[in-house]
Amino acid sequence: xxxxxxxxxxxxxxxxxxxxxxxxxxxxxxxxxxxxxxxxxxxxxxxxxxxxxxxxxxxxxxxxxxxxxxxxxxxxxxxxxxxxxxxxxxxxxxxxxxxxxxxxxxxxxxxxxxxxxxxxxxxxxxxxxxxxxxxxxxxxxxxxxxxxxxxxxxxxxxxxxxxxxxxxxxxxxxxxxxxxxxxxxxxxxxxxxxxxxxxxxxxxxxxxxxxxxxxxxxxxxxxxxxxxxxxxxxxxxxxxxxxxxxxxxxxxxxxxxxxxxxxxxxxxxxxxxxxxxxxxxxxxxxxxxxxxxxxxxxxxxxxxxxxxxxxxxxxxxxxxxxxxxxxxxxxxxxxxxxxxxxxxxxxxxxxxxxxxxxxxxxxxxxxxxxxxxxxxxxxxxxxxxxxxxxxxxxxxxxxxxxxxxxxxxxxxxxxxxxxxxxxxxxxxxxxxxxxxxxxxxxxxxxxxxxxxxxxxxxxxxxxxxxxxxxxxxxxxxxxxxxxxxxxxxxxxxxxxxxxxxxxxxxxxxxxxxxxxxxxxxxxxxxxxxxxxxxxxxxxxxxxxxxxxxxxxxxxxxxxxxxxxxxxxxxxxxxxxxxxx
Numbered sequence: 001x002x003x004x005x006x007x008x009x010x011x012x013x014x015x016x017x018x019x020x021x022x023x024x025x026x027x028x029x030x031x032x033x034x035x036x037x038x039x040x041x042x043x044x045x046x047x048x049x050x051x052x053x054x055x056x057x058x059x060x061x062x063x064x065x066x067x068x069x070x071x072x073x074x075x076x077x078x079x080x081x082x083x084x085x086x087x088x089x090x091x092x093x094x095x096x097x098x099x100x101x102x103x104x105x106x107x108x109x110x111x112x113x114x115x116x117x118x119x120x121x122x123x124x125x126x127x128x129x130x131x132x133x134x135x136x137x138x139x140x141x142x143x144x145x146x147x148x149x150x151x152x153x154x155x156x157x158x159x160x161x162x163x164x165x166x167x168x169x170x171x172x173x174x175x176x177x178x179x180x181x182x183x184x185x186x187x188x189x190x191x192x193x194x195x196x197x198x199x200x201x202x203x204x205x206x207x208x209x210x211x212x213x214x215x216x217x218x219x220x221x222x223x224x225x226x227x228x229x230x231x232x233x234x235x236x237x238x239x240x241x242x243x244x245x246x247x248x249x250x251x252x253x254x255x256x257x258x259x260x261x262x263x264x265x266x267x268x269x270x271x272x273x274x275x276x277x278x279x280x281x282x283x284x285x286x287x288x289x290x291x292x293x294x295x296x297x298x299x300x301x302x303x304x305x306x307x308x309x310x311x312x313x314x315x316x317x318x319x320x321x322x323x324x325x326x327x328x329x330x331x332x333x334x335x336x337x338x339x340x341x342x343x344x345x346x347x348x349x350x351x352x353x354x355x356x357x358x359x360x361x362x363x364x365x366x367x368x369x370x371x372x373x374x375x376x377x378x379x380x381x382x383x384x385x386x387x388x389x390x391x392x393x394x395x396x397x398x399x400x401x402x403x404x405x406x407x408x409x410x411x412x413x414x415x416x417x418x419x420x421x422x423x424x425x426x427x428x429x430x431x432x433x434x435x436x437x438x439x440x441x442x443x444x445x446x447x448x449x450x451x452x453x454x455x456x457x458x459x460x461x462x463x464x465x466x467x468x469x470x471x472x473x474x475x476x477x478x479x480x481x482x483x484x485x486x487x488x489x490x491x492x493x494x495x496x497x498x499x500x501x502x503x504x505x506x507x508x509x510x511x512x513x514x515x516x517x518x519x520x521x522x523x524x525x526x527x528x529x530x531x532x533x534x535x536x537x538x539x540x541x542x543x544x545x546x547x548x549x550x551x552x553x554x555x556x557x558x559x560x561x562x563x564x565x566x567x568x569x570x571x572x573x574x575x576x577x578x579x580x
Contacts, residue, residue, distance in 0.1 A: 005250035009044035012249070013144065014343070016579055017118035018043055024579055028118075045240050046249040048242070049119035051110060053131045055089035060128040060151055060207065062198040063229055067238040071149065074242020080121075080249070082242065085113055092128045092207075100478065101550060103130040103283075104563050110138025116577055119144060120438060121249040123241055127151025127200045127229075129481070133283035136219065140255050140290040141566070141573045145239045145248040147349050150211035152229035152328035153322035154199030160186075164194045166201040167482020168315040171456065178426075179464040194409050198562045199229025199238025202322040204313040206277040206481030214561045215331050216270035218258045218348030222357035226330030228323055244350060252352065259291040262343040266354065268300055269341055272307035272380025273334060275316030276396045277481025278489050281382060282451075286560030292568050297393040297558050301384035301517065308375035309399055310337055312368050315484040316399040320368045328368035332361035337371060385488060387520035388528070389474070389500050392492035392558045393521055394550040396512075401486035402470040406514040408470065408486075410435035412521070416442055418454050432460045434468050437510040441501045442538070443477035444494025445554045445561050447454040449541040455479030455489040472512060474519070476501055476557075488519060489510065490557035496538060497556075503531040 010019065015027045032042055050071050054064035068084050071577045075082040088106040090099050108184055114122055124135040127150050139146045157164030173190050176182045182190075200207030208225070215225035221241060227234045264284070281300060288295035311334055312320050325331075335342065336358045344355030363369045370376055377399040385394045396404065415421035415438045421440050438457045445451040455477040459469065472486045476494040479487055493499030500521070504510070509522040542548040553563040564570060 006252050007250050007374075011122045012044075012046060013576075014118040016576070018384070020427055027179035034136050042081045043206070045057075047118050047122040048080045048082050048121040048245055049114060049117060050082055050084040050125065050250075051087050051113065051122055052084055052125045053087055053089045053128070054125070054134070055091065057094050058091035058128060059093070059198065059325035060091065060200045061089065061125070062565050064125055064151070067125065067149065067235070070235050070238035071125075071150045071242040073248045074239035075246060077239070078243040078245035078246035081541050083119070083507045085117070087113060088136065090128065091208055092129045098448055098452035099130045100452065100561070101547070102501040102563075103134045104550070104554070104566070105546060106131065108566070110135050111141045111573070114139060114142035114144055116572060121145040121245045123245055124148045125151075127207055127211055128447040129206040129210065129279065132207070132214055133287055136214060136287050136289045137562070140259060140287065142255060143256065143573065145245065145253050146219070146225045146255060147221065147245045147248070149238060149241050150214065150220055150225045151197050151207075152231070152234050153202040153208055154195060154229055155197040156202060156321050156323050157194040157196060159189045159193035163321065164190065165203040165314045165482070167196055167205050167480050168203045168484065170194060171483060175459055175464055175469065178458070178461055197230045201482055203482045204275050204277070204311060204317070204322070206279040208322050209274065209277040209481055210270060210283055212276075212331055213271055213280060216243055216267045217254070217263050217337065218346055218354065221350055222348060223330050223332040225324040226322070228326060241396055247351070248349060251351065253349065257292070258347050258349065259293070260346065261293050263346040264288045264291070264295055265303070266342045268295070268303050269338065270331070270335060272304050272382065273309060273338055274311040274381070275309050275313055275376065275399060276381045278382060278397055279394055279478055279481050282478070282492065282561055285332050286562045288301075289560055289562065289567055297384045299520050302383060304380035304384070307338070307341070307380035308372060309374055309377035309379070309381055310334055310370045310372070312370060312376050315482055316381055316397065324368050325409045328365035329361060329363045329433045332358050333363045334369045336361045337363065337369060347354050349468065362453040383514060383517060385517050385519040387512070387518045389504070389510070389519045389521050391500065394491045394554060395489045396485070396487065396514065398514060400484035403484035405470065405472050405512070406574045407512070408437075408472050409509060410437045411504055412437050412439050412504055412510050414439040414441065414504055414509045418443065421457060425458045429461050429462055433460055434463060434470065434471050438471065438473040439501070439504060439510075440475040440477060441495035441504075443475050444491070444496055445556060446541065446551050447476065447494050449495025449547060449551065451478050451557070451561060453478050453480045456483035456487050457486055474510065492556045492558045494556065498535060498537065500528070502535055504527055
């Protein structure tokens, strides 16, 4: 990619708003002057939108007001004109019933904000789980040059001299509290020590998974996803993003030149090697399809079978957190370890190839970033199951569950709602053994509603007090990327729309055969047909508003849960707006 400008000022997209000698452009220029700008501030310069997902309740993005200032500094240094624009802040902790219900809303807003405003290029500021795929999905459809600015992971947690990982250790200590092994004082200490700074979860949860995917797709400055949120290098990276996007506009380096079939494959391989969140499947499929790449579950499973897990980061790894990953060399160093599996010719936002970007990367701690000769796990992070319970697929994270459940057969214990399940597992008298298979249904994209993170079903108290810490659990829900255990997720089609999971009954024998990628209920076909004929569809979750729109148009888990009318199959993206 040449560094030489290929556009003239007259060819800038923003020139349609500001250059003509007509009444409408007079109005645009006069309103900019109303804001206190002179014409020389914005005329004939790339206008850069800074799409900021900050809010006062989004702790992952608490540093974004300062980062936005640093981006603006970089834009101005490079001769551009920055405009900060707020977009929906989809935070993971407080948005209910599920942040996933609003991923597509942010994607739509991103696309329309870009298209309807005089932006020649954009900086996307995100990081908390759904913001990365949503911003990228929308910007891919809009088609203007963009750089993704990842929020960065928070610092390591700490309590009583022990290193804590957000999410992962919360689940672990909660199980011990439910088992009666953690005091109130200890529980409050963990609560106050597990999240100590701005930034996303410092485990390899969904947030760090998705920013690593954005990085390996070539959509961030190289290695930006590894920098801790509060490190001074993160501030410098923000300004560098501002400088770089101005050059990208002049060079006309649009996302279709970066997100290709080859770069999507790179991202999937990198995700597997990092021990990625199970949520990576839904989001990467949706992002790829926005770029016209038909990524399937079978593609991901094939890569998972041959890609070793190299990042020794919780929850799939045992020892380390994202701060350690950064000090060990970060994502670029890990990509160099698997460089023979990657397409090194793929273009990235800095105008160089993947091969150029990793050539000087080094691993500084080979226990954190393992060599191919000593992987954390011989296969990648994810596996795709199929069978009569999940004809369209289901997901499991093999490295994060007890190996004794890789092949397992046991009676189902089925729950139709989360409250029903929660009441049962908290009942000390529940008749359950470690061989049982806990099943939660009506928790998918439509049934949840919004595909909530309920898939790491709590261990029954009765089993916890016997010393058990894992069992096979199945649902059509998602689970947090910081979670772990023998949890089968994303069962598709979901039960709420009549998928086979809706036909399962308590006491039916369920068999999982992970090596052969099978998940089945051992019920004969005639019985299943009778149950199918007797099944009654539940009442819709919504009658109006966004929820109604969501339920009418959302796809199933195996296709990325995008809206049918936003996929390329529905038609090309809208063109430039008319200006009269």
